[in-house]
Amino acid sequence: MYAIGTEEEAGFILYHHLQAQASINSWDYPEPPEGWKRLGSGCYRVAYLAPSGVVYKVQGRYSNDNDRTWQSNFSEVQNLRKHHLKRFPKGCRLPRWNSFEFPEGKIVVAMEKFDRLLNSLTWQERDSTREARIRMLGILDDVHDTHDANLAYDDKTKEVVIIDWGA
Ligand SMILES: Nc1ncnc2c1ncn2[C@@H]1O[C@H](COP(=O)(O)OP(=O)(O)O)[C@@H](O)[C@H]1O
Numbered sequence: 512m513y514a515i516g517t518e519e520e521a522g523f524i525l526y527h528h529l530q531a532q533a534s535i536n537s538w539d540y541p542e543p544p545e546g547w548k549r550l551g552s553g554c555y556r557v558a559y560l561a562p563s564g565v566v567y568k569v570q571g572r573y574s575n576d577n578d579r580t581w582q583s584n585f586s587e588v589q590n591l592r593k594h595h596l597k598r599f600p601k602g603c604r605l606p607r608w609n610s611f612e613f614p615e616g617k618i619v620v621a622m623e624k625f626d627r628l629l630n631s632l633t634w635q636e637r638d639s640t641r642e643a644r645i646r647m648l649g650i651l652d653d654v655h656d657t658h659d660a661n662l663a664y665d666d667k668t669k670e671v672v673i674i675d676w677g678a
């Protein structure tokens with residue numbers, strides 16, 4: 512694991528999220544705290560960007576029955592742990608990540624921030640990443656939800672990086 516993020520920031524955003532969520536319509540996601548941004552959300556998690564530049568993912572809903580299942584932060588951490596010592600093919604890599612566990616088993620995942628997802632690439636860039644993507648999925652045959660909003664592109668190194676390891 513390449514440690515990133517702090518327990519303080521993870522705890523701060525978790526408790527903000529839980530508190531703010533309790534006061535809004537159950538299908539909305541809370542506004543971020545001052546100085547933070549909400550980067551995106553999928554069906555399961557909300558990604559907040561801290562003032563420090565680190566992404567923190569909290570679960571959209573924490574409840575006893577979905578905390579540890581498919582697409583949860585728990586399952587993301589299991590998958591990252593499982594694959595992080597693997598040798599990745601050229602043109603792709605793991606994100607820097609970390610995880611923090613809070614009372615009642617609530618997990619927050621920290622991750623390096625990417626400025627672009629694969630769905631924002633030009634056709635030319637898309638062509639240039641095709642082979643790396645196929646090679647990477649070849650060694651990760653148990654990671655299934657690899658659509659373009661779950662993959663990022665590192666502009667500096669021109670590498671493809673999976674950001675959603677929930678499945
Ligand atoms: N490391 C990251 N860098 C930039 N954006 C991110 C990052 N992690 C998540 N996001 C944004 O948040 C969205 C939801 O995160 P994701 O992990 O895919 O959650 P879900 O499991 O709900 O699909 C992503 O599609 C993306 O827009």
Ligand SMILES: [Mg+2]
Nearest residue numbers: 553660661675
């Ligand atoms: Mg996703």
